[in-house]
Amino acid sequence: MSHVPAELKYTASHEWVRLEADGLVTVGITDHAQETLGDIVFLELPASGRVVEAGAAVAVIESVKAASDIYAPLAGEIVDSNQALVDAPEGVNRDAYAAWLFKLRPADSSALATLLDATAYQNSIADSSAE
């Protein structure tokens, strides 16, 4: 059973999102996502300053199995990416919630309310694994 922390927000495409005190959001992939992908061997993260729409492909994770796009959960500007993780991508497998990928300044913070909460995300992965 994958770990889904109650305090985070989620997307159906398996990103986790955390609203920080400074108004930025931190984004990573969920424990369920890392488990499904298998050993992660390569990351491509977005450059700071890039302005993105919600749902835009902004990063790439390559695992032993496949290449997967990572999507911006909200519209906004990329302000930071986790370069230390690029040199040690297995960190995502070790602790998916500590291994953040990028930080984004949302164009509209109220859009956060449109994301899934932990229960809704938990249900969405239970549904897809029952298929």
Added chain:
Amino acid sequence: MVDFAGWQMPVNYGSQIQEHHTVRRDAGMFDISHMLALDLDGSDATSWLKKLLANDVTRLAASGVAGKALYSCMLGHEGGVIDDLIVYQLDSDHYRIVVNAGTADKDIAWMRRHIAHNTANVSLSPRRDLAMIAVQGPRAREKTWQALPEIEAAAAALAPFSAMQPGDIFVARTGYTGEDGFELAFPARQAATIWHALLGAGVAPCGLGARDTLRLEAGMALYGQDMDDSVSPLDAGLAWTVDLRNPARAFTGRSALEAHPPTRQVLGLVLLEDKGVLRAHMKVVTAAGTGEITSGGFSPTLEKSIALARLPLACTAGETVEVEVRGKHLAARTVKPPFVRGGKILV
């Protein structure tokens, strides 16, 4: 778990990369019961196999080694690969063939038609009653003895690439990883007992994912990916398995191969930039023209991405080529496979 030719199979039990390293450094096991053993008996068995297979089974008796194994392609009339397989000669009129899971039904149908067409005195028995486990790695043999002491005395002297049946368990010193070890076949009802005995001896369970990266590093072809019905073995890097020495041996597909010389060759690729992973179907741009990756992935031993690619005949090992990876051109070096054998990096 994934569906693999109708079998539910694990891609990995834990970390796929860890499973890979365990096979290179110690001992791992794979449940390969999806593969099908076919037993072949009859006075025409040898003469029929000489017609069926692109490699020459008379090499087996000539080797002087009992139970010797031969890797071969089985070709269609147009020279495409119906399947690749291993054939073991158990005695002069008795062979065991092991074929791929996804092609097993097609293979049986083809072989039965081929037997009828040649009115050969051969009986073909699919052994769906058998389960198979591959134990692979530098410590595979000693751990197998520990788990299954009853086969040690008989099988300890087994030469590489040969097989014997000392009791219930068929023991073959073959594999698909580039490491030493065994492929064991036995009545399916014993599968759980044997698996647990191996587990108790410290043999780590490994999934399809590690099996794929191990065989890729070992430069071994995967049916359906590196070759299929539409590809000549001469274009798939398998010319070494096509035996044309005896001009009188008219095996199926021979005339097609002789009429169509190779147009491609298979070389290995090692990605030079640490910026992605080579995957099947990616386009390769070389000075001599374009080619395509047939198998690619991340090599845990090299800690780089590697691939097998079908390239123009004018390419040579040691060239720098470009691969289109997600819209970008990344540089790769051509090498002669295998990448890794017996735990050692060769490129």
